[in-house]
Amino acid sequence: MKLAILGAGVSGLALARQLMLRGYSLSDLHLFEAHSVAGGLCRSKTIDGFTYDISGGHILYSKDGEVMDWMKQEAGGEEAFCKRDRNTKIRFEDRWVQYPFENGLGDLPDGPKFDCLQGYVQAWHLREKEHSEAPPDFAAWVRWRFGDGIANHFMDPYNEKVWKRPLERISSGWVAGRVPDAPVEDVLRAAIGIRTEGYKHQAIFYYPRKGGFQALTDGMVDPLKSQIRLNTRVESVTRHGDGWRVNGEDFDHVVNTIALNELPKFVEGIPEHVAEAMRGLAFNSIVTYLVALDRPEHPNLSWVYLPQRKQGPVNRLTYMSNYSSGNAPEGKTSFLLEVTFEGGTPTPGKELEEEALEGVVRAGLMERNEILFTDRSVCKYAYIVYDHELVKRREIANSWCENNALLPLGRFGHYDYFNSDQCVIAARDTAEKLARRATAG
Numbered sequence: 001m002k003l004a005i006l007g008a009g010v011s012g013l014a015l016a017r018q019l020m021l022r023g024y025s026l027s028d029l030h031l032f033e034a035h036s037v038a039g040g041l042c043r044s045k046t047i048d049g050f051t052y053d054i055s056g057g058h059i060l061y062s063k064d065g066e067v068m069d070w071m072k073q074e075a076g077g078e079e080a081f082c083k084r085d086r087n088t089k090i091r092f093e094d095r096w097v098q099y100p101f102e103n104g105l106g107d108l109p110d111g112p113k114f115d116c117l118q119g120y121v122q123a124w125h126l127r128e129k130e131h132s133e134a135p136p137d138f139a140a141w142v143r144w145r146f147g148d149g150i151a152n153h154f155m156d157p158y159n160e161k162v163w164k165r166p167l168e169r170i171s172s173g174w175v176a177g178r179v180p181d182a183p184v185e186d187v188l189r190a191a192i193g194i195r196t197e198g199y200k201h202q203a204i205f206y207y208p209r210k211g212g213f214q215a216l217t218d219g220m221v222d223p224l225k226s227q228i229r230l231n232t233r234v235e236s237v238t239r240h241g242d243g244w245r246v247n248g249e250d251f252d253h254v255v256n257t258i259a260l261n262e263l264p265k266f267v268e269g270i271p272e273h274v275a276e277a278m279r280g281l282a283f284n285s286i287v288t289y290l291v292a293l294d295r296p297e298h299p300n301l302s303w304v305y306l307p308q309r310k311q312g313p314v315n316r317l318t319y320m321s322n323y324s325s326g327n328a329p330e331g332k333t334s335f336l337l338e339v340t341f342e343g344g345t346p347t348p349g350k351e352l353e354e355e356a357l358e359g360v361v362r363a364g365l366m367e368r369n370e371i372l373f374t375d376r377s378v379c380k381y382a383y384i385v386y387d388h389e390l391v392k393r394r395e396i397a398n399s400w401c402e403n404n405a406l407l408p409l410g411r412f413g414h415y416d417y418f419n420s421d422q423c424v425i426a427a428r429d430t431a432e433k434l435a436r437r438a439t440a441g
């Protein structure tokens, strides 16, 4: 049974590896990859001894211990990884505020502390009194859940930086399990200076000692090397009996991990209403800037959030050289800055880098004279945007793919807010499905 896998990011690679483990013959697996290197959003780049993750700092963490162990094994086993305690903070004026913000109110200056506490208690009281339902739009949800103070000082400016759209256009549906949710007692304790732990998710994470996060996908690439067609863009997918013809070659099955938005450009026979649903799926792109620093060490932080507008366009700064000392030459350190932009709009120019660096200086996190050099990467498909049409559009797109034996998989292939471990879980499920079909057939 000859299988084409469109895209060799972690989803495509994990699917191929999972099929091999289920007895699939290597020669039946064919991965098409447009880029010259496999790994997709998990790719990393090394320049003059500095390594960074091109789509923003990546960590390995999973609630599924079996999958996390499997991912580590694929990349050389436990010894190939650094184990790190997650230590994340929010930069506010010249202070470090504990993350999540509502567990860190005690770290704020008095004015914002009062605004945030008063708003939080008012919002809590209103919810208790009115038994109100969570509002469907994110802007209203933030005020309903956290109150005006936290909305004004943190949630609104931070989320405007990430989503690059009015927050009314974002659905509150995406917040479940993603935005930390502290009990009111913890927030009160935190505000008067009693430490509360708050967010325990990802308290410990793993990162490859060498090669950046890409070491994880490199490990999967090794046994598949002969079957990955690099520099091979999928340009046409046409019907062929029960299967598909990809770039003129026949396959029994096709699994797609390329962004659904792209399919109308090269897949034959997509009805117009399905193509319209695919094209309209909203996404954000990302520019990342490596900042190589002539600085021997950093504070013990994993990453920090920069919510304030005066801190410039960067929403998150990752201490790349704290993830692994292998990410910088001895005696040097590095940051990675993340800036999003609306998908489908032109890639920002050089002036954005200036604004990003200036903002980080204003936030008090570096001096200009520490910079050795910078490097920039751009990823078109980075964030799925949960606008109010996402669920409907995704359902139309994925149903058509499923019904037409073009199996959807991955962050943008299925349009789910997946981390790499969730891509692997989905790949494992798809491998099961294909293996069952092979046995049944």
Ligand SMILES: Cc1cc2nc3c(=O)[nH]c(=O)nc-3n(C[C@H](O)[C@H](O)[C@H](O)COP(=O)(O)OP(=O)(O)OC[C@H]3O[C@@H](n4cnc5c(N)ncnc54)[C@H](O)[C@@H]3O)c2cc1C
Pocket (backbone or CB within 6 Å): 006, 007, 008, 009, 010, 011, 012, 032, 033, 034, 035, 038, 039, 040, 041, 042, 055, 056, 057, 058, 059, 060, 061, 232, 233, 234, 235, 257, 258, 259, 286, 338, 381, 382, 383, 409, 410, 411, 412, 413, 418, 419, 420, 421, 423
């Ligand atoms: C800012 C940010 C931070 C993140 N942090 C983490 C984290 O800390 N931990 C974590 O586990 N995950 C994290 N993720 C998520 C993780 O990067 C993704 O879930 C994962 O990499 C998605 O893999 P994928 O294979 O589904 O898609 P992709 O990586 O997008 O792979 C798709 C592949 O298809 C190829 N392709 C596209 N078009 C064509 C074409 N026409 N022909 C052939 N090939 C094509 C692409 O080149 C690419 O290699 C983060 C993502 C972002 C954006």
